[in-house]
Amino acid sequence: MIQLFLRDVGLSVRSGGGFGLALIFFLIVVTLIPLALGPDQTALAVVAPGVLWLGALLACLLSLDRIFGLDFEDGTLDLLVTSPLPPEAVYIAKAAAHWLTTGLPLALAAPVLGVLLNLDFETGKILCLSLLLGTPALSLIGAFGASLTLGVKRGGLLLSLLVLPLYVPSLIFGAQAVRLAGQGLTYDEALVLLSAISLGAAAILPFASGAALRINLR
Amino acid sequence: MMPDLGKYALEVNSSYVLSLLALGVIVGLYAKRSRAVKRDLAAMEAVHDA
Amino acid sequence: MGWSGRALPWVAAAAGLSLCSGLIWGYFFTPDDIRQGSTVKIIYLHVPAALMAINGYLLMFVGALVWLIRRQHVSVLAAKAAAPVGMVMTLIALATGAIWGQPMWGTYWVWDPRLTSFLILFLFYLGYIALWAAIENEDTAADLTSVLALVGAVFAMLSRYAVLFWNQGLHQGTTVTMADGAQQDNISNVFFQPLLLSMAGFGLLFLTLLLIGTRTEVRSRRLKVLQARERME
């Protein structure tokens, strides 16, 4: 399982692996927002938490179909499922690799990009923290969606349709925490609930996804 | 016969029209597909039994 | 297939009767509310549709669960047949809610928790139906959509609470309490009786469509088997 995780991380960092694309997308979204909303600094600071969370979420969505798609196409997934590794472990390794190569860089980049949207440093820290706690759920849910749409040709759009409604709770709690922090209110409850979703997803989704993988390869 | 709906007549009537339309469409679609499948299956079974 | 075929005309007749009488009663023969004026008549559509929207998803959840555990084809086909009906119910609830909101709140749409949850529920229905349509192999589609329905139900509940947390809302509390006797305090009998009738109407209509849809799905699966057999020979 650790080997699979390391291999996936390695593959995504190598050329053609798509590492960094999510970050570049995130940067572009954050650049476009002021162009659409106007350069007013106070207005930008108001929408910054939501925009940054939404940008990170969409950036995360971009690379989801690669989680299982590439391995499905070249037959690796068949071999992984027949190996001693259970499909649940395959799912966990792949979701973890996706988080390390997408969620973590996004969380670390968000406060820096927040400067562009006039987000103050203290709130930026909470943004980073909320993304660190929330992006695991995004990777886990996304990998689950990817395991459902494995056999579907050009399933990218369908994958978004399935995954985005599942992202709603994480988005609400994550963006809410940053918004509350920006207003100087307590945000602990939102962060706790955000982590609860990540933990809950890590507890339930491996089984759902393992089942989906078995069904898809049948 | 029509009840006096006061100043909200448009709201109430459009709600009823839209809802009944939506229900009509879904009932129509279900009935149409049911008939089509029933007919195709009957044709297929007739060929098979013969 | 046997009993459902015999029951279908009766259920359909009961559905038509109770729906028509409930709505006619509600539309023509109920007084206006003091505060809401005639817009109160929208509840005879809004509340039953909202109820069936949620029950529809619940039904899909149960159907999916029975299929995954007991491998009963009929249950997953019932879930498949229920989805479009549930989606239309959600749409009706949303549309009537928005129309009612315009005079009451001064705007068609507010990001109120209850409205938002219904919008999210609508997205869940869409996803379920889209997944059914996208997968060619019927048994694979049945399995995967069932897994989605189970996980979706958990996340739909989560969204409900998340949305409450996010905005405390404008929507009035649930008008109809189901507990016996309690309804007198909440809503007077003048409104309650036709509402009950139209709720029964919506429920029976849902059941009718569910029976028709499930029978169609069963027939369509049988048709596919026969077609495949023909290709083999």
Place this chain on the structure above:
Amino acid sequence: MLHVSNLSVARGGMTLLSGVDFALNAGQILVLRGANGLGKTSLLRCIAGLQNPVDGQITAPETVAYSGHADGLKGQMTVLENLAFWSSIYHGPSPEVALDAYELHALADRPAANLSAGQKRRLGLARMQVSGCALWVMDEPTVSLDADNVALFRAALDRHVQSGGAAVITTHIDLAIASAKLLDLTRFKARGLMGSTAFEEALE
């Protein structure tokens, strides 16, 4: 080692083979023959546990080494890295043995993307060696291999069965393996029998 009894195999809801019976002991090779579309691949996927049979029983070791139409190689990784990855997944023997068996030493540090079709296939077959599994389940293993490389494969297969292993292979060309048992699947072809009887019951 492998025992298959009264097995029915379906693909896409249609039963292709029924009543398949055979047994395989350690040290044996079984070659399955049959026309295209007969259900050879589906049968192998059932044995490998990738697919559920419609009916019947399979007794097989807990993990088997499976090789399908695709080799499951990562183009960005070198030959050695590919083998090392699978070796670690299976907790199998080191890649050295496999490199020897298929004369891949010269290619060890080359990215798999730069290999020819035959070389990729050899790498795919070498993966079976690092799995350390006793039972090999192989679907058309010799596709895109030339005569010399088929000889390498035959030698590797011989060594595998002599050390107590076994293999099930499908092929539509003659592999000329003297020790192999041959089984023609044509006689198990399902006639007019379909899966999903559940709908007929539901219609009653």
